[in-house]
Amino acid sequence: MRLTTLLATAAIAATSLAAQAQEHSFRFQSSDPAGNPNFEFQQGWTETLKEMSDGNVVVELLPVGSIVDYKETQDAVGAGIIDGHITDTSYFAGKDPAFGLIANPVGAWSSPAEMIDFVENGGGAELMNELLNPYGLEFIGVSTPGLEAFVSKVPLEGVDDLQGLKVRTPEGLIANVFRAAGAAPVNLPASEVYTSVDKGVIDAADYSVFSVNQEVGMNDVAPNPVYPGFHSLPLVEVSMNKAKWDALPDDVKQMFRESVKRFQQTQVDSLRERDLAAVEEAKAGGEITVHDWSDEERARFRGIARGEWEKVAAESQMAQKVYDTLNAYLESKGLIQ
Incomplete structure (x- = not known):
């Protein structure tokens, strides 16, 4: 039993x-x-x-x-x-x-x-x-998936070079930040970016990470990419x-x-x-110049962006809380003043 x-x-x-x-x-x-x-x-x-x-x-x-x-x-x-x-x-x-x-x-x-x-x-x-x-x-x-690189036909060394730049961005916060920085945002679907850059309809684009940009030939028609990116x-x-x-x-x-x-x-x-492998491939070709913004220029762009974050913060109680927490963190790390 x-x-x-x-x-x-x-x-x-x-x-x-x-x-x-x-x-x-x-x-x-x-x-x-x-x-x-x-x-x-x-x-x-x-x-x-x-x-x-x-x-x-x-x-x-x-x-x-x-x-x-x-x-x-x-x-x-x-x-x-x-x-x-x-x-x-x-x-x-x-x-x-x-x-x-x-x-x-x-x-x-x-x-x-x-x-x-x-x-x-x-x-x-x-x-x-x-x-x-x-x-x-x-x-x-x-x-x-990582920090997006920035596609550009013209050399970009910092915020001042964004003045008047025709840049493809999605609508919303990204477009608002670039507009505040002096650029001229253009809303285009991703499928039209390559042709628009190639034909000079736009000067630059928010598109994807560096390896994707390199793979699809974006850097060939816009040989002044910014990497690491500074925006998205x-x-x-x-x-x-x-x-x-x-x-x-x-x-x-x-x-x-x-x-x-x-x-x-x-x-x-x-x-x-x-x-990084795609960056080395791009540099080895001799026709692409990769630009890396200084910490000071990144901080300048971040400061401009903060004005747009503040506008979003006013739209809800939780958005304000995100804004306050984000700013406290960035200030504690010396990333914003």
């Missing part, structure tokens, strides 16, 4: 463990398409998490648009339609301008490390949860349904955080290496 009882108890325990493992299966949706390099890094995160948990925490990562539109994932996660998402936070600026300001405070960052430190040690993570929790989401961690670095969040997060054991929560940190480091380091 004892043996029978022990076997029955073991069977119940095994069933319980299996049920626990099943509880830790999730579906996340990305804002990137399958095959995109960023999506591949995100898939690497799911593999890391599975390995760390001995197969007990499994995330099925779906490409953009699989369940809902990329601008609807926040609502879908909050409603439990999907369990989480990996996405550019700026997509939700329509809900609160604070999302746009924290996602890409144009001109604030000169490297991914600065933005990451702000999120992890400067109050950014707390702001993200203050923003996300009311929508039923929990912020887990951050990554980024997107915050990509990894978040999940808050109720499901709260129900997780502490050790599983820790595995989520640690695996996202590994994903972040892998993505940032790999893309930086790709950019």
Whole structure:
């Protein structure tokens, strides 16, 4: 009888463990398409998490648009339609301008490390949860595809060279900052940038990271790129349904955080290496001059941008809180005066 009882108890325990493992299966949706390099890094995160948990925490990562539109994932996660998402936070600026300001405070960052430190040690993570929790989401961690380079036909050594520059930018904060810096923003779709630069319709463009610009030939028609860039670095969040997060054991929560940190480091380091290789390729050709703005010129542009951040801050209570926290961080690091 004892043996029978022990076997029955073991069977119940095994069933319980299996049920626990099943509880830790999730579906996340990305804002990137399958095959995109960023999506591949995100898939690497799911593999890391599975390995760390001995197969007990499994995330099925779906490409953009699989369940809902990329601008609807926040609502879908909050409603439990999907369990989480990996996405550019700026997509939700329509809900609160604070999302746009924290996602890409144009001109604030000169490297991914600065933005990451702000999120992890400067109050950014707390702001993200203050923003996300009311929508039923929990912020887990951050990554980024990197600081965009700047495409230019003419030499740009600093802010003064932006005067009158016809520059392609998306509408919104980026265009407003460049306009405040003296440039003449032009709103064009990405598909028209190469031709517009080549034909002289525009002088410069906010387009992509250096390696992408080099790959598509953008630097050939605009041989004065600025690298590292000085304007745009997107915050990509990894978040999940808050109720499901709260129900997780502490050790599983820790595995989520640690695996996202590994994903972040892998993505940032790999893309930086790709950019540096592209820079060397561009320089070796002898026809492209890579310009690197001084810390002083970057600070000048950041100071101009702050005036535009301030306008966004006036639009909501949370935007003001993001503005105050961001400025306090930048001042503490000597990045702004």
